[in-house]
Amino acid sequence: MNRISTTAAIIGGGLIGCASALFLRRMGIETLIIERGNCGACASGVNFGGVRRQGRARAQLPLAMRAHEIWSELPAWIGTDGEYMRSGHLKLARSLSDLQALADYRDRVSDFDLGLQILEGAAFRRRYPEFGPGVIGGSLCPEDGQANPRLVAPAFARAAQSLGARLLAHTRIMEAAPRAGGFALRTEQGTCIHADFVVNAAGAWGHDIARLFDEDLPQTPGYPTMAVTEPLPCLLGVSLGVEGGGFYARQVERGNVVMGGGFGESVDHDLRARPGRAPMQRIAEQAGEILPALRHAHLIRFWSGVEGYTPDKQPYLGPSTKHSGLIHAFGFSGAGFQISPAAGEAVAQLLAHGSAPLLDAAFSPGRHTTAATNAKS
Known part of the structure; x- marks a missing residue:
């Protein structure tokens, strides 16, 4: 039986997990990333690509401001600018x-x-x-903007690996339990992993990982529907949103307009998603109403991904209330792309030092349990 020992095991190779690994390795902490597919292939790599602070809940703004600094220095962190631009x-x-x-x-x-x-x-x-x-x-x-998630997410994984993080791709965690001095994990392939610390950065499947540790952190899957046009002349110089939600758009340097709104549907028990027919029609209608120049543009592709939404739309970002050494970092509710670098830094600070100055109590993994207990008393 194959056995692996590590200081930190990160479950989930999306942006949050790989950013956490990058900062942990910069601190010299032994790190293993465990990803059920390919790093950055799920929501981290197929999201809209908006890099915005505007509209965030106040509790998230300290992290968003720190992330804003990291985005400005992205090539120094991950070796590419990821097509990041401060378009507004x-x-x-x-x-x-x-x-x-x-x-x-x-x-x-x-x-x-x-x-x-x-x-x-x-x-x-x-x-x-x-x-x-x-x-x-x-x-x-x-100074808000946009970037290409298909470039950014894998680049964080490569940067973490270049500093010595180990990766187990196409590896699913089947069992997890606290053990003396840490945690025991078992993979689908039968590999046994001993870790001093565990980071649950499993995104839309983070609540499933939490259940392995006997924690109930409520989360609902959502499947954002997105589309892209043929290359067009320059018509949109800013990344776009609408008060109240329902539509967003940005134009990339090649001329394609990326847009989205509404939700699709699950495929394969939430492992994959596909666009919904009604949202596809609504995206096309709203595009023409908001930007008349798009009325006759050709839409060349629709797609969707799987996101995890918490009841209050705040992430679970902090230490477990049941197991010392377990850190939850998921449930970013469709708004994790911009904030991911700072969230990863906060995870590394928690693991290394026991505290992270920019984390708010609103992110506490135990907040719903506490609220339910208070309601009964």
Whole structure:
């Protein structure tokens, strides 16, 4: 029987897991990544690619600001810029109540240096004449942007490996239990792994891994539907969102417009996902309403992925309340791409030092259990 011993075992080779591995190796901590498929092949590699701070819950902004610093130095960290650009993120308003919600958000987060600008009326139309008449304004975060997840996610894995992290790809964890001085894991292939620490970074399947440790961390799968057009002339200079959600878009340097909205459906018991028919139609309709120049564009591909959504849309990011040495880092609820580098750094700090200064109590893995207990008392 094959046996492996390591200081840190990370279950999940997506962005969170590989960023955690990268920071752990930079601290000199022995690290093993265990991935059921290929690193970055799930949500980390097929997401929309928005790199935004605007719109995040206040509790996430300290991490988002730290991640913003890391993104600006991405080649030094992972050897590529991942097509990252600070194009700006524009959140559109289609009603006066939308505009008020955007202004209220700006005021609530004014102590963070987001530089939010509320644009409306003639000033908005002069600056952004490309939008349809139903768009009346928006909130611009000038230094937010976009990147190519298909490049970024695998690059984090390669960077961690280049510093000495070991990888077990196409390896599924079947059993996990605390043992004296650490944890015992068993893979589908029968390999036994002893780890002093375990990081649960299994993304949409993080709740399944938590159950192996007898922890119930609620999470629901979601399957975002996305599409891409043929290459087009430059028509969109910012990464785009809409107040209230439902549509997002960005144009890459090659001219293709990537867009999304709505949810698809599960395939193979949540191992894969496919786009939904209704969301595909709605994406096309909204694209034409918001950006009339897209009305006759050819959509060349639709796709979906599997994301994990927690009840309050906050991630589980912190130490287990049951097992010392177990750290949960999943449930980013469709908003993990931008924040991943800082989340990985926080995981490494927790493991190495027992604390991470940027983590908020809102991320505590035990928060739902605590709330249920308080409700009964």
